[in-house]
Amino acid sequence: MKKNFCFSLILLIITFVCSGLVLADTDPLPSWNDTSTKKYIVQFVQTVTNPGSDDYVEPEDRIATFDNDGNLWIEQPIYTQLAFAIDRIKAMSPDHPEWKDTEPYKSVLKGDYSKLDKKGLLEIISVTHSGMTTEDFELIASSWFKTSKHPKFKRSYSELIYQPMVELLEYLRANGFKTYIVSGGGIDFMRPVTEKLYGIPPEQVVGTSVVSKYELRDGKPVLVKMPEIFFIDDKEGKPIGIHQFIGKRPIFASGNSDGDYEMLLWTTSGPGKTFGLLLHHDDAKREYAYDRKSHIGKLDKALDAASKNKWVVVSMKNDWKTVFPFEN
Amino acid sequence: MKKNFCFSLILLIITFVCSGLVLADTDPLPSWNDTSTKKYIVQFVQTVTNPGSDDYVEPEDRIATFDNDGNLWIEQPIYTQLAFAIDRIKAMSPDHPEWKDTEPYKSVLKGDYSKLDKKGLLEIISVTHSGMTTEDFELIASSWFKTSKHPKFKRSYSELIYQPMVELLEYLRANGFKTYIVSGGGIDFMRPVTEKLYGIPPEQVVGTSVVSKYELRDGKPVLVKMPEIFFIDDKEGKPIGIHQFIGKRPIFASGNSDGDYEMLLWTTSGPGKTFGLLLHHDDAKREYAYDRKSHIGKLDKALDAASKNKWVVVSMKNDWKTVFPFEN
Numbered sequence: 001m002k003k004n005f006c007f008s009l010i011l012l013i014i015t016f017v018c019s020g021l022v023l024a025d026t027d028p029l030p031s032w033n034d035t036s037t038k039k040y041i042v043q044f045v046q047t048v049t050n051p052g053s054d055d056y057v058e059p060e061d062r063i064a065t066f067d068n069d070g071n072l073w074i075e076q077p078i079y080t081q082l083a084f085a086i087d088r089i090k091a092m093s094p095d096h097p098e099w100k101d102t103e104p105y106k107s108v109l110k111g112d113y114s115k116l117d118k119k120g121l122l123e124i125i126s127v128t129h130s131g132m133t134t135e136d137f138e139l140i141a142s143s144w145f146k147t148s149k150h151p152k153f154k155r156s157y158s159e160l161i162y163q164p165m166v167e168l169l170e171y172l173r174a175n176g177f178k179t180y181i182v183s184g185g186g187i188d189f190m191r192p193v194t195e196k197l198y199g200i201p202p203e204q205v206v207g208t209s210v211v212s213k214y215e216l217r218d219g220k221p222v223l224v225k226m227p228e229i230f231f232i233d234d235k236e237g238k239p240i241g242i243h244q245f246i247g248k249r250p251i252f253a254s255g256n257s258d259g260d261y262e263m264l265l266w267t268t269s270g271p272g273k274t275f276g277l278l279l280h281h282d283d284a285k286r287e288y289a290y291d292r293k294s295h296i297g298k299l300d301k302a303l304d305a306a307s308k309n310k311w312v313v314v315s316m317k318n319d320w321k322t323v324f325p326f327e328n
Numbered sequence: 329m330k331k332n333f334c335f336s337l338i339l340l341i342i343t344f345v346c347s348g349l350v351l352a353d354t355d356p357l358p359s360w361n362d363t364s365t366k367k368y369i370v371q372f373v374q375t376v377t378n379p380g381s382d383d384y385v386e387p388e389d390r391i392a393t394f395d396n397d398g399n400l401w402i403e404q405p406i407y408t409q410l411a412f413a414i415d416r417i418k419a420m421s422p423d424h425p426e427w428k429d430t431e432p433y434k435s436v437l438k439g440d441y442s443k444l445d446k447k448g449l450l451e452i453i454s455v456t457h458s459g460m461t462t463e464d465f466e467l468i469a470s471s472w473f474k475t476s477k478h479p480k481f482k483r484s485y486s487e488l489i490y491q492p493m494v495e496l497l498e499y500l501r502a503n504g505f506k507t508y509i510v511s512g513g514g515i516d517f518m519r520p521v522t523e524k525l526y527g528i529p530p531e532q533v534v535g536t537s538v539v540s541k542y543e544l545r546d547g548k549p550v551l552v553k554m555p556e557i558f559f560i561d562d563k564e565g566k567p568i569g570i571h572q573f574i575g576k577r578p579i580f581a582s583g584n585s586d587g588d589y590e591m592l593l594w595t596t597s598g599p600g601k602t603f604g605l606l607l608h609h610d611d612a613k614r615e616y617a618y619d620r621k622s623h624i625g626k627l628d629k630a631l632d633a634a635s636k637n638k639w640v641v642v643s644m645k646n647d648w649k650t651v652f653p654f655e656n
Contacts, residue, residue, distance in 0.1 A: 060529060134571055178531070191575045201388060202575030203506070212571055214564035214590060220597045221590065223571050230572075236542035243462055243540055243551050244558075245573060247519045247530030262542060262549065269548045 055273035059176035064252035068183035070297040074160040088128040184234035238263035276311035383601035387504035392580035396511035398625040402488040416456040458555040512562035566591035604639035
């Protein structure tokens, strides 16, 4: 016991020395400009991790939740998951000759998405996201990310993630936070890539999901994705999903649209020190500029609520040195 | 960089030396008798954590799932959660004078549970588990565990957990496993106590749940528990819940009843080396003996399937040196 104690002490000392050197050497948020936004983030993290502070938070309660579309990866000109669904329709069309004469498939196959109303959208999502086992879908989604191409940037969607947010996730984790995605996007669509893109493992991804059905095939169990919604993780669904999946109230939440309003309010209404971050897409040159009038990622009610709730609005244009990892 | 590397190396060496000493000093499963069962468990853990083995599993894929009722804590003569519901009916009765003349309340208040059919049970569970905020329910559940008394053991239900299973959970975690509860019991009922009882944090508890409703009260958001089932985490629901909440297939699963059959099959049908554990309650002296004919924790189909699927059947009587923590 004494021996172990001695070793533990040495271990502890070395850990402190090492971490001191690392912190002194490097800026944890190099893609962020030195604006007040960066200062607020660092101040918050330093406060809640300082055992001497009245606002100290135990590591197990350092929960941070991040929206995904438009907050960690690009969402314009169409949601990444819709781009996937459209590509899947094209890939599946040889087995569906009837689609050539049936809307919405007919137009989608011609590259015309103007006729995609809500009903058509749901049909396309449903057809491409159900009828296969969860394991088959995982393979389909993973391989799509390798071949996908964004129309503006001509790069894979997996490259169109925000470098400053990746650094923020890493910075929070380095300070004992557990980082989660809480997204309106499909949970099975995100999970195959979140570890690689953001360092977030599947079990820390909360999202929208369809009903799964347990079946035996050749005596072996499979889970089949059904064309029926199980849970919508958007708006009020976000605090509900957080409660269901995490069971703790976050102390840090980050979003970029009205779909994140309830998650931010839930987070910053909690006891103790909290942080609400609202990413504002105001950089038409490096990415896109959109907010109140946008069909995708509409930011209106949440933007109005920011100052009252002391949410920090991040200007992509002014607060970010770089946007995408490939700029470095 | 060079400095950090050097420190890291020292750190690594000391870690190895320390862990070597600890392993040599102590038996990680002291409440287990030295039977073949214990040997199988240790062999499995040593194999999947040995980087030189063909069956090596990366730490991030070391997922272990445990049923709760009758597997981690006692489930006889009635489920712990039903004991809670009955106590709540008694505590709530002053505000419900009409219950004196209404079944099933009338009988329950008199201590007669013989008239509790399925409909009556559901009503009692519903009345005691909905209508309050998630935070209020957490307080109610936590405080019940402090005052509850088991009819046979005359101890709080929080003391009636299985010491060998607590050690198994710790042993798995010490070997890089992430341990989860996957239970038919209520997620909100278990979460307030699982960290203290088992070292399992709320975010690693999967269970049955009711619908939650997001509401604003005095401008602050709350989640209200509704009298409507959201998800039943039992039988086929267990692999489905595992997929929903964890998004990975476990390599180790432990249960004690037919409700765990699908979880065990799902786990041991996976690729690579897996472990299915089936706890058999055969110790009438120290706990209870029950299996095929029991109303609670019926173990029939799963027991028949054990040898075909190479699940390890644990005999409480022969494999466990002690049952409860207070025996030590």
